[in-house]
Amino acid sequence: MTYFIPALDFGNIVSDEPAEVATTLKLIALITILSLAPAILVLMTCFTRIVIVLSFVRMGLATQQMPPNQILISLALFMTFFIMAPVFSEVNENALSPLLDGEVSQEEAFSEAAVPMKEFMSKHTREKDVALFMGYAGMDKPETLADIPLTALIPAFAISELKTAFQIGFLIFVPFLVIDMIVASVLMSMGMMMLPPVMISLPFKILLFVLVDGWYLVVESLLISYR
Structure with a gap:
């Protein structure tokens, strides 16, 4: 049995007019930018x-997949x-x-x-991080914001955000770690070394998080950090 592939007509793409070729290239560039939209959303916001x-909140609570990834990402x-x-x-x-x-x-x-x-x-990038990428590229010290290219500002902003997020995550983790240590020491003093401390500490961590209205405090802290 023989199959035939329909012929493709590229006649509309090839043109002798520079303006039409330029428009086609601009369209391709625009499609490329749209394909990078997820990366732009993640690294520039x-x-x-x-x-x-x-994610640190969920790890501190040790509730495995609760809340699910879809909930955290959507929020x-x-x-x-x-x-x-x-x-x-x-x-x-403006644009x-x-x-x-x-x-x-x-x-x-x-x-x-x-x-x-x-x-x-x-506003949320450390000068040290900007200087890292500017210095690696051999660029002069910028005098104004316009002198900083996006190719250097975006990765600098990303690593600054990572550091800030881990600092906040550490502060969130500490009270949960204290509860785990207290529960573990109590179980050892009672001779119940075979009982996993997580089984006992999990309800107490959830109770503490609910009593202090943890989600409200976490979201409030995130909003304040961007003022």
Whole structure:
């Protein structure tokens, strides 16, 4: 049996007009940017810090997969949109809407969109982290925010967020660790060394977390950290 593959017509892609070729290349670049949207959301917003802190909360409680990953990621995502709303509004007003209306070019829209994103990231990035990437690339010390390229600011912001998230995670972990140590010492003093301390400490950790309204305190701390 013979199968035939339909012929593909590339006649509409090839053109002798430079303007049409440039438009095609711009479209390809736009599709590429959209394909990188998840990475942009993770590394250029507050999503990284939020999802790591929420994961530390679950690890400290030792509740295995409760809350599930879908719940934590969804909560982190909506908190990200809430915190980043002013930045996204400025990007939409100064870059996206004028681009869709044909008032500015793609290059101008990109430059305008980068300004509020740079302001947000620089506010939560350590100078040490920026200097690391700037120095590795052999760039001069920036005098203004515009002198810092996104290629250096984005990874610097990412590692700053990681450090901050682990600092918050450590503070969250300490009270749960104290409960585990107390329960373990009590069980050893009672000669119940074969009984896993986690089985006894888990209800106490959940009770403590509920009594102090833990989720409210964690979310409040995350919101305050981005003021």
